Amino acid sequence: MRHLLGNRKLLTLLTLLVLASQCVRSLNPSLNDDVLGLIVFKADLQDPKRKLSSWNQDADTPCNWFGVKCNPRSNRVTELTLDGLSLSGKIGRGLLQLQFLHKLSLARNNLTGTITAINLTRLANLRVVDLSDNSLSGSIPEDFFEECGSLRSLSLAKNKFSGKLPGSLSSCAATLASLDLSSNQFSGDLPPGVWGLNGLRSLDVSDNLLEGGIPKGIEALNNLRAINLSKNRFAGEVPSGIGSCLLLRSIDFSENLFSGYLPETMQKLILCNYLSMSDNLLAGEVPSWIGEMIRLETLDLSRNNFSGEIPREMGKLESLQVLNFSANGLTGSLPESMSNCRSLLSLDFSRNSIGGGLPVWIFGSALEKAWQLENKLSQSSNTLANLQVLDLSENEFSGEIASCIGVLSSLKLLNLSGNSLVGPIPRTVGDLKELDVLDLSKNKLNGSIPLEIGGATSLGELRLERNFLSGQIPNSVENCSQLTTLILSHNSLTGPIPAVLAKLTNLQDVDFSFNSLTGSLPKQLANLPNLYSFNISHNHLQGELPAGGFFNTISPSSVSGNPALCGAAVNKSCPAVLPKPIVLNPNSSSDSSTGVLPQSLGHKRIILSISALIAIGAAAVIVVGVIAITVLNLRVRSSTSRSAAALTFSGGDDFSQSPTTDANSGKLVMFSGEPDFSTGTHALLNKDCELGRGGFGAVYRTVLRDGRPVAIKKLTVSSLVKSQDDFEREVKKLGKVRHPNLVALEGYYWTTSLQLLISEFVSSGSLYKHLHEGPGGHFLSWNERFNIILGTAKGLAHLHQSNIIHYNIKSSNILIDSSGEPKVGDYGLARLLPMLDRYVLSSKIQSALGYMAPEFACKTVKITEKCDIYGFGVLLLEVVTGKRPVEYMEDDVVVLCDMVRGALEDGRVEECVDGRLQGNFPVEEAVPVMKLGLICTSQVPSNRPDMGEVVNILELIRCPSEGQEELV
Template sequence: MLREKELLSLLVFLVLAFQCVRSLNPSLNDDVLGLIVFKADLQDPMRKLSSWNQDDDTPCNWFGVKCNPRSNRVAELTLDGLSLSGRIGRGLLQLQFLHKLSLSRNNLTGSINPNLTRLENLRIIDLSENSLSGTISEDFFKECAALRDLSLANNKFSGKIPGSLSSCASLASINLSSNQFTGSLPAGIWGLNGLRSLDLSGNLLDGEIPKGIEVLNNLRRINLSKNRFNGEVPNGIGSCSLLRSVDFSENMLSGHIPDTMQKLGLCDYLSLSSNMFAGEVPNWIGELNLLATLDLSGNRFSGQVPISIGKLQLLKVLNLSANGLSGNLPESMANCGNLLALDFSQNLLSGDLPTWIFGSTLEKVLHLENKLSGKFSSAPKLQVLDLSHNDFSGKIASSIGVLSSLQFLNLSKNSLSGPVPGTFGDLKELDILDLSDNKLNGSIPTEIGGAFALKELRLERNSLSGQIPDSIGNCSSLMTLILSQNNLAGTIPAAIAKLGNLKDVDLSLNSLTGSLPKQLANLPNLFSFNISHNNLQGELPAGVFFNTISPSSVSGNPSLCGAAVNKSCPAVLPKPIVLNPNSSSDSTPGSLPQNPGHKRIILSISALIAIGAAAVIVVGVIAITVLNLRVRSSTSRSAAALTLSAGDGFSDSPTTDANSGKLVMFTGKPDFSTGAHALLNKDCELGRGGFGAVYQTVLRDGHPVAIKKLTVSSLVKSQEDFEREVKKLGKIRHQNLVALEGYYWTQSLQLLIYEFVSGGSLYKHLHEGSGGHFLSWNERFNIILGTAKSLAHLHQSNIIHYNIKSSNVLLDSSGEPKVGDFGLARLLPMLDRYVLSSKIQSALGYMAPEFACRTVKITEKCDVYGFGVLVLEIVTGKRPVEYMEDDVVVLCDMVRGALEEGRVEECVDGRLMGNFPADEVVPVMKLGLICTLQVPSNRPDMGEVINILDLIRCPSEGQEDSG
């Protein structure tokens, strides 16, 4: 209220001042008044606008303000990167001679003033990298004849791009990227003859790219990536002969690359990745001899890599991964002497590994191509080389050591044989080396320690033998060491304990022997250490990590001992005392003094051992008896604790005694009446999952609850960690999430107490005909929408579900969906994708492909993938994976194939009997396919999914389907 009064007083003062001096210099005071009013709508935490004084006669000396020296009128206002917040007010409309307005990289919010472009002299508008939102009115650009540069990038604008944009005849640059614009691309944009740069990337634009682009004779750069454009690239693009950069990646474009693009002789950047282009890579691609970046990855190209690529001597980045290319890599590529990154992974390439990459065919190439004149220099320049997921054979050339700049090398999943070259040790810049899933043999070269920059070394699933070299300890940056499924022998070198950055180690399924170095206990960052199925022996290293290591990580080593393998280590006993019968009582240490009248007691070694063994057995029996009594007592007390009264808040509990357990109810409701009985009664079991079994019981007030009895294995061992994570989950509340109402903790028993949802799981309704009722289309749509809202809420709370599937979506009595089992992965001691995949292996078909790729970060987009599969399951009524008599049908592939063949409606659940709106069902299925795209960044986030579902919902939504 006070601020409103201050602003009102300020405005009154400004008006009075304006009236007093207007006759003297009216134009000058228009600018002062406008800027002061503009400042009043802003918060200026860095106090950069403190020089703006309303008493000044001119604003020309103010920070960020430039004036025309002739007229002394404000010509430029540049306030970039000042952390300004607030809104863009009407004060700017007073600046009638403003040429440039730049407010980028601030925190401005609200909508854009619809009269801003009516400043007839305004040529540059840059409002990028703020939080501006709302739609832009259709007539916003009707009076923009002078506008040349427009940037609204990295905001939150939505709605359609106004068609009036085509009225800005002088526009040379348009950047509307990274917003939420929807609809089709206005065809009138192609009428802007002076346009040099167009960037509409990172929006939700769809439909076909309109024809008519050929008139843009001045276009240098076009970026339509990360949208939803479909259809073919217009042929007219070849007439834009000045184009230097073309990016149409991450859309749904199809067909062939238009031949007219071979006319783009000035193009140095071409990316068509992550679309549905097909056919062969055109041979004319080699005529674009200025190309520095060529990215055609993630399409459906087939045939051989064209020989003409060898003509691209300026090429630095070449990515043809994830296609269906076959044959050999052409020898002509040895001419590409400036390559920095080369990616042919996930194709069907075969033949010997091309040795020209490593420079070993240099003489041959020089002989065939005299024009090279010794220029071949890709070897020292190449930084990224990925040829994984092909069928290359032969040996890895020892001349690989000439790739002195190499940082990333992935040759995994091929048929390479022979030894690992020792010259890898010459690669001082190498961060990641992946030679897994080949047929390599011989030993790991000791020279590998020379690659001291290595962060990840993967040699698993080969036929390597010999010992792990001590020199591995020189790779001080190493974080991941995977050598599993080889024939390695010998001991684990103590030098590994020097690698303080190690996080993940897998030495399983080898023939390693000896004991584990005790120094391994000192590694501070270990997340996983798998030594299973070797011939190791002795005691596990002491320390928190190895005391709590998963039993599966050490299994298959019969001679290992320690708590993790549930096998006690033999005690180290002192040597027995040997009594010498001939010794005198006063001279020999260790002898017994003779006592007159008593016989000298002489004990042999065997007698002492027998006595010691008997004593050990007696002590063991006593210990076991005591332990059994304590366990029985603890079990009875744990069950009894379930009937104790619960506290009213997160911190209250009936007891914190470790023997009786701790029960906390977040809602303050009464305690269990039959809870202990329910946990022992199979009749009360509702189901089982990767994290444990679920039972139904009731509280004393008759309130039903569901209790998840967690599988103790692989859960956090610390009560403090368990309670911290559970309390976070207990605070998550949403109408479409199953509420966590409490928990119970003992060292041997952990329970999660949820609200009971009476309608059963979505899985039963879809696949088991729960109660004879099948779901109508409106019911299915509402389940999809409610599930999307629940996941969006989780993601806003920084929680990934990880386990989306129809059995985890429950329906209440009114058919409203409630998603359960969210966030349980937070109860794992480490968020390891392999632990997760084993925990939730029942989610076959829902799991995103990045779970199988160690180098791809797991994000909320894995939930989006599972949601997409769930959408297709709901619409089709089919399981994610169907096992036929002689075939396996993957739901995503089936629907995608049907869509391509124009028969997607045939996939709809037959029980709907055609009683569904096709204009809703088909877009929903397409949305499901978009959510299941292979590349995580191509999938929408859940907020975008909700917006799309709202757009899909037709006016007929109130009409309930019969049945």
């Protein structure tokens, strides 16, 4: 505190000195102005890396300070460059003292606040200002640019600025050469003055909320080299005046609302090497004059309304590297003249109506390719040897895939899905050593999956679904060690699922559904550490499902349609395998090797099966076990009674802390006050005071001497608890966590045989009781349910900010107080029980089926806050629908997430809302809330939002007018 007050006093003093220095000048008026200005500037900052430690207010000059450059003649500061130092705080007025500053660069920090301290009138010598990649906010003052002075380059990119751009920008026409305002929240039209900045060479206002059109006067920007208007709401036609900006090299108008046709004048832009008009409403045919833009390296007209055939003049673009015409209405075939585009790296014509056979100029004829291979030629006039991405999906291509496709040895992505291709998969796909994605799905391919597929050793994603493939899944797939996605569904594959799949440890998504596979599932599949989806439904598989790992939580829908399968997921027990009985003959010799009984046992014939012998042995073991458990229980009760007695007598008048003195006495610590129990510890062992039982122990209610009720959890996993020191350290951390939506931990009690956690008592019971325990419970209205969801989210967000993972999200752990506010309880138990691995947690903590995130089953996947978010998503759906996470019917098992997701896909998600609400709920809130629940329960942890984002989304759903747009 003293240090903080000292800094404030120093800041005040220096500020006064700065002000004084502006009014009173000595004979050498400016020698120390820069020192004072920089020290005041530093005082507004936090410097975690201590990069500014060399800045000392006692220095005569700052010219040797870190990040500072001076004019060697005048010793005045001319440059201040502090990029990427993790600085935080605001940009203070100390900068106004640096009157000879030419360059100010504070990029890639964590600065906040506004830029009012940067006054171009006072800093008339500024030429370069770079404040990009910070968290600056607010609007730019209207008069900010009125005195541009010498300003040549300004970057405010990647901040949080908002409002309209000031009209004073027009004052910078004579000097400004580079303007970057991208990735902010600027809105409204671009001020007319922007189009008069005739000195401008680079203009980037992308990723904002700007609107309006481009005026015809754009030709005034005749020095422009690069213009980026992407990711805004600009509309209207692209003006023909753009063709007068002859120096343009890069044009990006993507993701806007531009309409009409591309102006013919653009063919004059022969220096342009980058042109992107994707994601607009442009129409008409692709103009033939596009071939005159011979320097083009990237041409992206995707996701527009272009129609007609692709012009032959495309073949003139010999420098073209990236060509994307996807998602238009193009027809005809791909012109052979494009074989001249030998520099192509990426070619995407997906989602059009292009037909005919696959282009010969891409794949070549078998004879030509064989000649190339024989003569060891890497390319010829008809070979795209460097092609890395080829996407012709969702078109009308027919015929077979050329067997010489293996010559395209640089391919990383090959997508021919959604066409009408026939014939077999070429064996030469095994020659594509660099291939990462192979998608041949939704065609009419037949034959078997070639053994040579194992040669594509870099393959990460293989999709062959919805074809007519037959035969077995080849064992050679084990060579594709990078595979994460393997989709072979809706074919006619037969035979077993190969055991070698268990070697593909990167596998995440597998779908073999709707085939004719037979045999049993290899048990080794349970060892796949990253698996989150495995669909084998509608085959002829049999036997027991693998146990452990992902298969402990596999969805019933993923294994349905296999009548001979058994296991928990299909709700069908597997039959015991019993050997044939052994016949013991009493009349045979006792020393015979047949295992018969001796004659002394009598004359009766005895027939005993192995199972009978096992049953007899088991009965004996049970008897011994019952006796042992009885003895242990007597000892435990005695120990517990001694511990409870110690708790009763060890406190006296001071219960804030009672030290442990021996094995029979305990230590009681309360985090606030000095309370005592009014009813004695017999309440802890009294069934009448029990509130409930969980995976780790029972909870009791008792009353402190001051009349305040508390809940006491008696842990029943003493063998897993940390040492006393570690236990106390973790409990005290949890005791410091305070939030209106968290059950407060009040204290604890410790002995070696008894551990108690003392928490505040929440009066109105659990959320589970209100949702599921019949008409006797209080019915929750929609507003009450929404408040419970939001309050729970806020409580979890606070836990995550405190680096605490709950691990145990379920409705029975959400308590409701007398005012209807939710309180999250039972958090942080895993911090107290370090010996619990994720499998114990999955059975102990995640005792309620349906809440557990799929990564709990993966040994190598890190357990993070994303597990809580999955459980919260399930809880959210439970609150809205009034249904349990998993419900067992007579002939079916209903998984809540699957039910809601299916209803959403069928357009009937509103039907999922709890019927007891009887239409008394706002659809505009209920539907987005359920969609949020499905997002939170994504199978991929990285796809789930964090709890802070969840809170923001929920608040936006409740009050959409406060956000920029509603969640739909």
